[in-house]
Amino acid sequence: MRKLISALAVAGVAFTGSAVAGSHSEAMIKEGQAIYHGKSRGNCVACHNIQDPITNQAGNQGPMIIAMKARYPNKAELRAQIWDATAKNPLSIMPPMGKHNILTEDEIDAVVEYIYQY
Amino acid sequence: MKKIISIAAVAALTLSSMASAQSFSEAFDAARALQGANGTFEWNGKKYSTQTIEEALASKPANAENAQALFDAAKAKYKESQEAGFAWRDTKKYLKESKEAIAAGEFQKAMDLAARAHYQARKGVEQRDYAEKHWIDAVPPLN
Amino acid sequence: MNIIKSTLLGLSVAAASQMAMAATTGATVATVDPEADRIALQEYMKNRFPDTPMSEYVNGIYAVDAASRAQWEEIEEFPPYELDLEKGEELFNTPFANGKGYADCFENGGIGIRQNFPYWNDERKTVVTLEMAINECRMTNGEKPLGWKKGAIAEISAYMAYTSRGNEFAIEIPNDEAKAAYLDGKKFFYSKRGQLNLSCADCHLTGTNRLVRADLPSPALGHTTHFPVVRSKWGNIGTLHRRYEGCHRDSRSEYLKPQSETFRNLEYFQTYMSNGLIVNGPGARK
Structure with missing residues (x-):
């Protein structure tokens, strides 16, 4: 057990802060867009409308993706909301995209970059 | 083989007893949500990684023993989630693919798949435990 | 002393009822109150859709969304289930090899009885659905059971519903064991499950009449x-x-089989919620 923890801790230290400070490259935004709108991927658009011209048949179960920088001055908080919306509201209909392995951690980072523009 | 099982068992045991004391798992989730898989957080004065137990086990040396141990643990957890009535759609498929990968000598692939199956099954069991306590919160109240 | 006692008793009763007013009915057989649950669900719908009369909830989403209702009314002009009704009637009236028929298995010859299903069978300690009774009728008479999901069983069930149109659902919960089955169904309905962490209530209570892509989940009532x-x-x-199987699958769960005990309990709970509403099957839905 101790061995495991220390190994993990070392691994963790080496990477501190990298997830949030990651690159904002166009490629990442494009990937986020594909996940957001892809029916067999994130399918975020099923519930959240967004003012991207490619949007088709957006749902309204959840709030519109707008003014994200104002709503989430701390980008990591937005990431956390996607990772598990039930942490703040246990009755939320939103699937815990990270906690339940629906998207990978990298995919979540990409979606954050994409929607943070709106 | 024995060593891995015991590490996993101790980790799992410790996790579940911690959860009842409120919240190693809550602290873990909060940190993982903010930072992803490569973060760290402190809990009760100790520093931990945001890597899951399953991810840690899957990063052990890829060999037959380790793959089989992880597969067996995942299969047992899956059964538990099934008996709880909270098994998830893809877990069985991951187990099947993991088994095939072991047979084909693709141990890293087998370990990654078993890790994913184990994580899903573990979350399914947690979902049952949560539902037991909280399903009533969703019922519309009487006015 | 006596006075004090009774006053105290009065107080505690008042306190208890006040608590019940503020909360939901219980999560245990001792505290769950199906009738109060039914009224609470109706109240919820009234608050969400003040313009929809209670009797309209038999029409699903078409009770609350005008646009889809217009499309549906057009479809209902030439009902897509008409052929199924004809086949269902024919199957219903075709004798088994032993000369008996479905009419021999049911009260009133199987006509106009849909509103009594599902019911609690106290000898068997289980909920019996109409489809289950249809297949048991066949097996009792030496016939093979039908598949649960589509085809002949749905056609026979459709015909039996059709002969019951307009009758009010009157599901009874006769004792604590039946109540336990009801509670099990209620619990299933409100519990989040599957990789998507969705309960029935997430889509059909909170999420009803809100878009998932181009789809509007129907209200849970009716x-x-x-x-x-x-x-x-x-x-x-x-x-x-x-449909239950499909919904369960959509939550990304390893889904239950049709007529499993849990699904029958779910049907028991849901149909009890529909008490006072009329039978209007078969229906046409998106």
Whole structure:
């Protein structure tokens, strides 16, 4: 057990802060867009409308993706909301995209970059 | 083989007893949500990684023993989630693919798949435990 | 002393009832109150959709969304289940090899009885659905059971519903064991499950009449009144449990089989919620 923890801790230290400070490259935004709108991927658009011209048949179960920088001055908080919306509201209909392995951690980072523009 | 099982068992045991004391798992989730898989957080004065137990086990040396141990643990957890009535759609498929990968000598692939199956099954069991306590919160109240 | 005692008793009763007013009815057989649950669900719908009369909830989403209602009314001009009704009637009246028929298995010859299903069978300690009774009738008479989800069983069920149109659902919960089955169904309905962490209530209570892509989930009230249905997505007629299986699968769960005990309990809970509403099956749905 101790061995495991220390190994993990070392691994963790080496990477501190990298997830949030990651690159904002166009490629990442494009990937986020594909996940957001892809029916067999994130399918975020099923519930959240967004003012991207490619949007088709957006749902309204959840709030519109707008003014994200104002709503989430701390980008990591937005990431956390996607990772598990039930942490703040246990009755939320939103699937815990990270906690339940629906998207990978990298995919979540990409979606954050994409929607943070709106 | 024995060593891995015991590490996993101790980790799992410790996790579940911690959860009842409120919240190693809550602290873990909060940190993982903010930072992803490569973060760290402190809990009760100790520093931990945001890597899951399953991810840690899957990063052990890829060999037959380790793959089989992880597969067996995942299969047992899956059964538990099934008996709880909270098994998830893809877990069985991951187990099947993991088994095939072991047979084909693709141990890293087998370990990654078993890790994913184990994580899903573990979350399914947690979902049952949560539902037991909280399903009533969703019922519309009487006015 | 006596006075003090009774006053105290009075106080505690008042306190208890006040608590009950503020909370939901219980999570245990001792505290769950199906009738209060039914009224609370109606109240919820009234608050969400003040313009929709209670009797309209038999029409699913068409009770609350005008646009889809217009499309549906057009479809109902030439009901897509008409052929199924004809086949169902024919099957219902075709004798088994032993000369007996479905009419011999049911009260009133099987006509006009849909509103009494599902019911609690106290000898067997289980909920009996109409489809289950249809298949048991066959087996008792030496016939093979039908598949649960579509085809003949849905057609026979459709015909039996049709002969009951306009009758009010009157599901009874006669004792604590029946109440336990009801509670099990209620708990299933409100519990989040599957990789997507969705309960029935997430989509059909909180999420009803809100878009998931281009789809509007129907309100939970009145769900069971119009089954079996011809669903455009299926392209043919199917039973309630076929739909349950699909819903359960959509939560990304390893889904239960039609007529499993849990699904029967769910149907028991949902149909009790529909008490006072009329049978209007079979139906046509998107």
